[in-house]
Amino acid sequence: MKIKIMIIAIILNIVGVYSTVNAQDDIKESLFKEVSARLEKARSENVNLMSPSFYGEALANYNGAEKDFKDGSGLNEIKEQIIEVNSYLDKAFKTAEVGKVTFADAISARADAIEVSSDLNVPELWQKAVAKLKEAGEDLEDGDVNDARDEAKEAEDLFRAAELEAIKIAYLVETRNKIRDAEDKDIADNAPKTLALAKKLVKDTERELNDNRYDTDLPRSLAQQAQYEISHAFYLDKAINNFNDKDETLENLMLASESELGKIAGL
Incomplete structure (x- = not known):
């Protein structure tokens, strides 16, 4: 009987860990999916070349948010960092619009x-x-x-x-x-x-x-x-x-x- 209880406890523990991991993955995706796609779009359109400082700040904030999430920091703090990422990306994309013609030959x-x-x-x-x-x-x-x-x-x-x-x-x-x-x-x-x-x-x-x-x-x-x-x-x-x-x-x-x-x- 004790063995059965122990087995059930182990199974429940595994299920709990698995559920927690899945929940963490879902939270991470909801936080980072959209902003990650914007960063990739910026790279694919050479925004990082036309607006290196703004893009660099966006990337630094993104990496910081990822690290904080991994370390278990509060979600509000992470959300604020992601807001900063998007703010710098907005500036970078706006700058790149001006630079598309100016930088075309160099790129x-x-x-x-x-x-x-x-x-x-x-x-x-x-x-x-x-x-x-x-x-x-x-x-x-x-x-x-x-x-x-x-x-x-x-x-x-x-x-x-x-x-x-x-x-x-x-x-x-x-x-x-x-x-x-x-x-x-x-x-x-x-x-x-x-x-x-x-x-x-x-x-x-x-x-x-x-x-x-x-x-x-x-x-x-x-x-x-x-x-x-x-x-x-x-x-x-x-x-x-x-x-x-x-x-x-x-x-x-x-x-x-x-x-x-x-x-x-x-x-």
Whole structure:
């Protein structure tokens, strides 16, 4: 009988804990769901970039409210913090409305710089661009639209410069290393035209980077083509060496090529 009572007590205790956890989750969702969605909306619309101080205050208050909830603070105190979050978000969204046109080019340049890992490849230049964009956002928050416009243009130029340097590192350095490796392995014996094309594309990329510093679309495309062609040269060298090692005939090579083409056509 005592054992049954103990089992029932344990079950009731587990149910009670589970119910309490569920109740806590429900309370947290009711408190934080809406404001959390607003913070996410702000990030997705780059409001954090155009109004860094107001957004930063909103985020700090949100994190504080979450911590207080976890620590069991009073709900009224937490609600007051959430009111502060929404108040700062209101200011941030209002500021961003003014900055949508002013900051468009700088934000676009930032996105392009991220694509080539500028933050990792050229961290110092990246940080300068980030700091300049933050200054522009703070000017905008203060109502200094003209200063904000000038700062945003400087940030755009810095992000473009970071992108160009990152392209050189991300694409050209690796490709040059592969070209040197190809030369050491005499790949020009089997794939001279393909190797020569890769070298030409590297030179074309460098020329475009130097002549058109703020037009990165073409040099990026050329660099990617250079990467492809050097990999293509290695592939051809391996295929030709395998062909020679196996004492294959030209007919067999052509038949194998036709088979590969058939597979591609069937995709």
